[in-house]
Structure formats: C-alpha cells, structure tokens
Amino acid sequence: MDLKKIIFSATGGTEKVADILIKGLDESAEKIDLLDRNREFSKICLQKDDVCMLAVPSYGGRVPKEAAERIARIKGNGAKAILLVVYGNREYDDTLLELKEVAKKSGFLPVVAVAAVAEHSIMHQFAKGRPDKQDREELLSYVQFIRERIENPKPFKVPGKKPYRAYGKIPLKPQIKRTCNHCGKCAKECPAGAISMGEYIKLDKNLCISCMRCVAVCPRHARKLSPVLLKLASHKLKKVCRKRKKNEIY
Ligand SMILES: Cc1cc2nc3c(=O)[nH]c(=O)nc-3n(C[C@H](O)[C@H](O)[C@H](O)COP(=O)(O)O)c2cc1C
Numbered sequence: 387m388d389l390k391k392i393i394f395s396a397t398g399g400t401e402k403v404a405d406i407l408i409k410g411l412d413e414s415a416e417k418i419d420l421l422d423r424n425r426e427f428s429k430i431c432l433q434k435d436d437v438c439m440l441a442v443p444s445y446g447g448r449v450p451k452e453a454a455e456r457i458a459r460i461k462g463n464g465a466k467a468i469l470l471v472v473y474g475n476r477e478y479d480d481t482l483l484e485l486k487e488v489a490k491k492s493g494f495l496p497v498v499a500v501a502a503v504a505e506h507s508i509m510h511q512f513a514k515g516r517p518d519k520q521d522r523e524e525l526l527s528y529v530q531f532i533r534e535r536i537e538n539p540k541p542f543k544v545p546g547k548k549p550y551r552a553y554g555k556i557p558l559k560p561q562i563k564r565t566c567n568h569c570g571k572c573a574k575e576c577p578a579g580a581i582s583m584g585e586y587i588k589l590d591k592n593l594c595i596s597c598m599r600c601v602a603v604c605p606r607h608a609r610k611l612s613p614v615l616l617k618l619a620s621h622k623l624k625k626v627c628r629k630r631k632k633n634e635i636y
Contacts, residue, residue: 483546
C-alpha cells in the first residue's frame with residue numbers, strides 16, 4: 387500500500403492519532419503538510435492506487451478553513467481516503483461530514499472515517515494526555531476494519547448535518563511576551579500567514595485562526611493566551627468537556 391498522510395496538525399495532537407493508526411497499519415507514510423501555506427497543492431495529483439489518510443482537527447465543530455481550502459486544491463483522482471477527525475473532548479459536530487464532502491469534491495474515494503480525541507490544544511486541561519493507553523488500544527482495534535474497507539470500499543454514513551455549524555470566531559489570540567527574540571519561527575510556520583516580521587512582530591487578528599501553532603513552535607515560549615480570557619473560555623466549556631468522550635469508527 388502506498389500511503390500518504392495529508393494532515394493539518396498545528397500542535398501535534400492530530401498527528402499523534404494519525405501516527406498510531408499508520409503504525410498499526412504497518413506502514414510508513416509520505417507526509418503532505420496542509421499547514422504549509424506556500425505549497426502549491428493544485429500540483430498534487432494522486433492516483434487510483436494511492437491510499438491517503440486525510441487528517442484534520444475539529445475547530446468549532448468544522449474542518450479548519452485553511453485545511454478545507456488546501457484539500458480542495460488537491461486532485462484526488464479516485465485515491466482512497468481514510469478520514470480522520472481529532473477533537474478536544476467537546477464535540478466534533480459536522481467536522482467528519484464536512485471532511486467527507488470536501489474529500490469527495492476533490493476526487494477522493496472516502497472508504498472509512500475515524501473520530502478520535504486528543505488533548506485540547508487551547509484548554510489543555512480537557513482530554514489531558516490523550517491519546518493515552520486506552521485510546522491507543524481502541525485505535526489499534528480499528529486497524530483490521532480499516533484494512534477491510536481499503537480492500538472492499540462500501541458506502542458509509544458519518545454524523546453531521548447541513549447547513550454546517552456556523553463557525554464563530556474565537557477571541558483567543560496569542561500575545562507576544564518580552565522574551566521574544568524576533569527569531570521569526572512563528573511567522574514562518576503560521577498556517578494562516580497572520581504573523582508578519584518587521585521591526586516588530588505583528589499578529590493580524592483577523593487572519594489568526596487561533597490554532598496555537600505559534601505557541602507550540604516558539605523556542606522561547608514567548609507566546610501565550612490572555613489568562614483571563616482563557617479562564618473565561620474554560621469555564622464556558624467545563625460542563626460539556628467533563629466526561630471522557632470516545633473514539634469512533636464509521
Ligand atoms: C481554534 C480551535 C477550535 C477548536 N474547537 C474544538 C471543538 O469545537 N471541539 C472540540 O472538541 N475541540 C476543539 N478544539 C480542540 C482541537 O480539536 C484538539 O485539541 C485537536 O487535537 C487539535 O489538533 P492539533 O493538536 O493537531 O492542532 C479546538 C482547537 C482550536 C485550536
């Protein structure tokens with residue numbers, strides 16, 4: 387099997403889950419990084435024999451806009467797609483349905499879909515440490531089913547409804563601390579091109595998608611969210627995120 391990992395993972399949670407499944411499938415995979423805003427995705431032409439894992443996190447119950455736009459430019463040409471949505475223990479709402487539709491529009495043939503939980507990349511107290519041992523075991527128990535679906539594709543349904551959940555803008559934008567030494571790593575790696583380098587590093591709050599990539603990649607830990615706003619947001623989600631949510635396969 388020629389497996390490709392087409393993935394949008396700003397802080398690594400989605401990739402952790404993807405790699406557990408890929409390892410379980412006994413595969414290594416070529417990575418196509420959807421975070422890369424400079425890549426010409428329209429030049430990626432897949433083939434019918436290819437098997438791709440299309441992996442995205444759930445943002446507000448939706449596929450991150452940048453990820454959807456980049457997948458839409460790839461030419462699927464009938465390549466089989468293992469859909470993977472990773473969420474932070476609230477809900478993934480319409481994300482799997484949207485990913486399936488985006489994949490089909492690009493010419494992929496979705497054969498199976500997985501929804502899995504990873505630590506919340508903004509409010510780390512939710513799903514802390516996940517994927518954990520139990521997740522790993524559950525995910526590995528899906529491998530045989532995934533193999534069967536790759537060999538014998540069948541129509542399948544995923545949860546979600548249209549119109550998709552309205553994506554409310556998230557007011558949590560990482561601030562720059564004094565320890566920043568202007569190395570520019572955050573600007574280079576921002577998937578939305580929201581950070582510019584000049585005399586000062588500037589964040590365009592309208593472009594920022596709150597993915598926390600800059601927080602994750604800063605070597606000096608010089609980016610962080612307002613503790614007050616974070617506390618408010620955490621309080622709002624506390625009830626709905628309290629119970630351990632499960633992984634699922636369709
Ligand atoms: C902007 C944003 C919105 C999010 N929205 C949701 C959500 O609606 N439901 C949920 O359960 N988790 C949500 N999360 C948590 C992520 O889906 C989860 O932490 C995921 O593992 C992040 O993937 P990454 O580590 O690959 O970046 C959100 C995270 C971010 C950054």
